[in-house]
Amino acid sequence: MHLEILLVAAGVAAAAPAIDGHHRDQQVISNIQVGPRPYYLIDHMSDGPLKRKLESCSEQPITHAPAFSISHRGAPLQFPEHSREGMLAGARMGAGIIECDVAFTQDLQLVCRHSQCDLHTTTDILLHPELAAKCTVPFAPATDDTTAQAKCCTSDITLAEFKSLCAKMDSSNPNATTPEDYQYGGPSWRTELYDNCATPMEHNEYISLIQSLGLQFSPELKTPAVDMPFGGNYTQAMYAQQLIDDYKRHGIRPSRVWPQSFLEDDIHYWIKHEPAFGKQAIYLDERVDTAEGYRAAVASLPRLAKQGVRIMAPPIFALLNATADGEIVPSEYAVAAKKAGLDLITWSLERSGPLKKAAAEGEYYIQSIAEAITREGDMYRIVDVLARKVGVKGMFSDWPATVTYYANCMGLA
Ligand SMILES: *[C@@H]1O[C@H](CO)[C@@H](O)[C@H](O)[C@H]1NC(C)=O
Ligand SMILES: *[C@@H]1O[C@H](CO)[C@@H](O)[C@H](O)[C@H]1NC(C)=O
Numbered sequence: 001m002h003l004e005i006l007l008v009a010a011g012v013a014a015a016a017p018a019i020d021g022h023h024r025d026q027q028v029i030s031n032i033q034v035g036p037r038p039y040y041l042i043d044h045m046s047d048g049p050l051k052r053k054l055e056s057c058s059e060q061p062i063t064h065a066p067a068f069s070i071s072h073r074g075a076p077l078q079f080p081e082h083s084r085e086g087m088l089a090g091a092r093m094g095a096g097i098i099e100c101d102v103a104f105t106q107d108l109q110l111v112c113r114h115s116q117c118d119l120h121t122t123t124d125i126l127l128h129p130e131l132a133a134k135c136t137v138p139f140a141p142a143t144d145d146t147t148a149q150a151k152c153c154t155s156d157i158t159l160a161e162f163k164s165l166c167a168k169m170d171s172s173n174p175n176a177t178t179p180e181d182y183q184y185g186g187p188s189w190r191t192e193l194y195d196n197c198a199t200p201m202e203h204n205e206y207i208s209l210i211q212s213l214g215l216q217f218s219p220e221l222k223t224p225a226v227d228m229p230f231g232g233n234y235t236q237a238m239y240a241q242q243l244i245d246d247y248k249r250h251g252i253r254p255s256r257v258w259p260q261s262f263l264e265d266d267i268h269y270w271i272k273h274e275p276a277f278g279k280q281a282i283y284l285d286e287r288v289d290t291a292e293g294y295r296a297a298v299a300s301l302p303r304l305a306k307q308g309v310r311i312m313a314p315p316i317f318a319l320l321n322a323t324a325d326g327e328i329v330p331s332e333y334a335v336a337a338k339k340a341g342l343d344l345i346t347w348s349l350e351r352s353g354p355l356k357k358a359a360a361e362g363e364y365y366i367q368s369i370a371e372a373i374t375r376e377g378d379m380y381r382i383v384d385v386l387a388r389k390v391g392v393k394g395m396f397s398d399w400p401a402t403v404t405y406y407a408n409c410m411g412l413a
């Protein structure tokens with residue numbers, strides 16, 4: 001992993017011997033660009049050592065794509081999620097690992113989608129009458145007392161049909177009376193500038209693209225939204241195995257693949273049947289969403305470690321706590337995970353929109369530290385506590401530049 005990062009950093013991967021089937025004729029990114037956002041955030045920090053340290057890196061070229069910076073769904077702060085365009089944007093911003101959430105089609109092919117049933121809000125499927133007719137719930141216009149309805153799943157259509165769709169910003173208008181009106185309605189801080197028919201990705205295309213960029217992979221086995229076994233005989237184990245088989249077929253070394261799931265059984269499946277991949281599996285932990293679940297999750301960490309789980313990934317709020325005087329500190333979960341010898345990864349930075357407004361609304365990702373947030377520049381206080389006090393190994397972000405800048409400035413791999 002480090003060797004490849006260094007090669008990419010030096011811009012010599014293309015000239016180096018083929019690594020893992022990495023093709024000499026494909027283009028790696030040697031000119032990483034973080035754009036103006038990290039500078040804006042630093043400018044809006046309160047004075048202190050962290051601000052001065054981050055400012056001191058302002059004119060330093062970004063020379064490597066750190067595995068610490070993980071692209072979450074591409075770059076969905078601005079680009080349609082899980083599109084080729086979004087993944088390229090994430091790579092240009094220096095993410096060392098790019099994610100593909102995996103769902104299956106009707107003909108059991110794997111594609112990148114955040115949810116098995118989000119095609120009505122993340123693609124233009126409702127504008128294709130012959131495909132829209134296949135949706136689990138076809139479009140129904142809003143009426144005086146009901147919102148517009150639709151539910152379209154990857155498992156409703158074939159891979160070929162999926163690839164005929166345009167990816168767009170995840171949004172919908174609940175008041176729509178036509179499929180055209182239904183397309184837009186997301187928060188104003190996301191943009192539709194790149195919605196001009198972005199390219200949806202099948203899992204195999206994602207693997208080829210990320211391989212050609214010399215970066216690492218984080219596929220997430222999305223929890224099925226249909227009953228399993230699907231179609232009578234496609235089981236959860238077959239689905240979990242198929243995901244791994246795609247990497248084997250491409251000749252990808254397991255050390256470059258970080259498979260994720262919210263289902264504990266999937267993690268145990270990989271540990272047992274595909275140990276080289278399983279030892280890097282990431283258990284996404286949303287048990288923490290309730291107070292009772294949080295306590296149960298903390299209590300389970302020693303057992304999980306004993307069973308061979310190596311990496312836990314709860315949402316950001318579950319790793320942080322705020323003190324009465326507005327300091328951000330590691331939470332009980334963070335302390336317990338370290339004690340159990342587990343590595344941590346967290347999700348998802350840059351998903352909350354304007355930070356101060358999000359804090360005032362008690363938004364999900366920052367709910368535990370809302371009182372400690374007073375300005376946009378607090379984004380880097382969050383990153384810094386996660387990196388240095390909690391000790392996370394990586395951070396999913398909707399805008400990888402923010403994390404890439406920090407990681408480079410702090411010398412994180
Ligand atoms: C839908 O209509 C309601 C009621 O008129 C309004 O409050 C809301 O802002 C509308 N939503 C959108 C996305 O247009
Ligand atoms: C699943 O069932 C279908 C149709 O019933 C059949 O064509 C297919 O071979 C079966 N697959 C497996 C793996 O059993």
Ligand SMILES: *[C@@H]1O[C@H](CO)[C@@H](O)[C@H](O)[C@H]1NC(C)=O
Pocket residue numbers: 320321322330331332333
């Ligand atoms: C947060 O800190 C408070 C005060 O120290 C403590 O009572 C509480 O248990 C902490 N919560 C978590 C989730 O760490």
